[in-house]
Amino acid sequence: DQVLHIVPETFQQVQHLQHLCRNLLLDLWKPLLPEDIWAGEDVHIRIPAPLVQEAKTSLDLHMISYKVLIPDVQELVDQSMPKERSSHRQVPEGYVYTQYHPMEEIYEWMTEIQKINRELVTQHYLGRTFENRPMYYLRIRQPSDKTKKIIWMDCGIHAREWISPAFCQWFVKEILQNYESDPKIRKFLQNLDLYILPVLNIDGYIYSWEKERLWRKNRFPYLNGTCYGTDLNRNFNSSWCSVGASHDCNSEIFCGSGPESEPETRAVAQFIEGKKSDILCYLTIHSYGQYILTPYGSTTKPPSNNEELMYVAEKAAAALMGKYGTRYQVGSTSLILYNNSGSSRDWVHMIGIPFSYTFELRDKGTHGFVLPPEQIQPTCEETM
């Protein structure tokens, strides 16, 4: 079966198309009914395989030009069906990546992912949250003798930004699912190891599921338990609390009682410090706003490798836009967003890791933090 795209130019052509649809009982995809066909408007018709030749001949005879929109409908249908069971399951069956998942399910997912991809994936302990929950990251590594450079990505540093952990899960799934079939991914993993932390602020994430959807910080108590939470992205040791952060625990941008005062911050910082000579690129995923942000937030003075940082980020934004036309703005936080200090991205760059970016995913405020699940797939696909 094929789907043809036709734009009838004259009334006669419209009439002929209507005729064709009714006589051959063709499946009109756009518009809904033959009577809605108008000159100058798009028409999409699905033509069953045995009638394709006859339909095309008729169109040619009437000088109606057409384009083949879908050359093989069945192929498309097959592609969109869930993959058949094979002995090499790369992803947990039934895990729906286009829905948001609570933390217990993410923990289970990590265990499953490692189990079914033993050659490529290992799960590692990073530390404990304040409420004593284990923090795990996944390492995706093609076995080899050589030490490889590392790309680190963390998601969910801010609890309410649900699209962020959804993206990390999607990312892992995409890499593993397409490892066999995509030479680009294999080449990538030949030279680089991927370290993915799907949820950094686990306590906060759980709190946003159970108590307050728009919670941002962690759940560390201050002032005798009258006030909760530090903004983990103001808690790193990069010009800590100098600008764009607050010493007041009630604030959403409370920087904590000191740099790295929070267990979650320490867990990440200690790990990255230990591996810093091997880490090539640090990515931290947030929402919303549609930005790719480069250092620094605490000063407008550009980082030493600013040209390179911007070049790579511009390329990324262009590639992203190529997918669905989504526009991302690129630049340093202090210039295009606002001043902030103590961010993980700034700290990572200050200790010598050359490439450090904050991604602010969709959207621009229409849904904000409460991005509907239908947008998970396009957001993740374009960001990928």
Place this chain on the structure above:
Amino acid sequence: DISDVGLKYHLELVLEDILDNDSTFNCTAEVLYHLGNKNLAPDVQFTIDRELKNTDEADNIFYNRIKSLEKELVAENIPDSHGNVPPEMEPIHLLAWAASGYVIWQNSNENTDFQLAQIKHVKQVKRSDEYLEFDYVILLHEMMSQEIIPWQMTVLWHPQHGVQVTQDTRQPKHEPE
């Protein structure tokens, strides 16, 4: 920069109507942020280059549906945690958007960037006249401070007379725990 008065910005924007197939139209605007009295809302003048889509039919359907409800409409958390809005609540959502635009305008300065994050609660208030009245508590997200600010607003609406915010007050934040 207009000395002793404030800072005036001239803007040229392309706006998108998300209810009309993302069709776009051009807008030019002048925004004056007042020096001195920071509690004054910025002055806004604007023009758009074409007429907006006529929504009379949908307006009347919604209007009649609400007018004929036996019990006052009450709802919470629009959208819900996952970002979903039940179809019958979509007009309530859109009304809140329009009304929150007024509240945001009245409370904006050069250092604020507000977005409507969620409708926490909405309750219809029955009226004897032709207007529909809704009492909303919305959550505004402010980008610079990252704060979530609850705000109460009383909204009047009529298909021919449009939207009005008759009362609005900032609410204190409260910890559920």
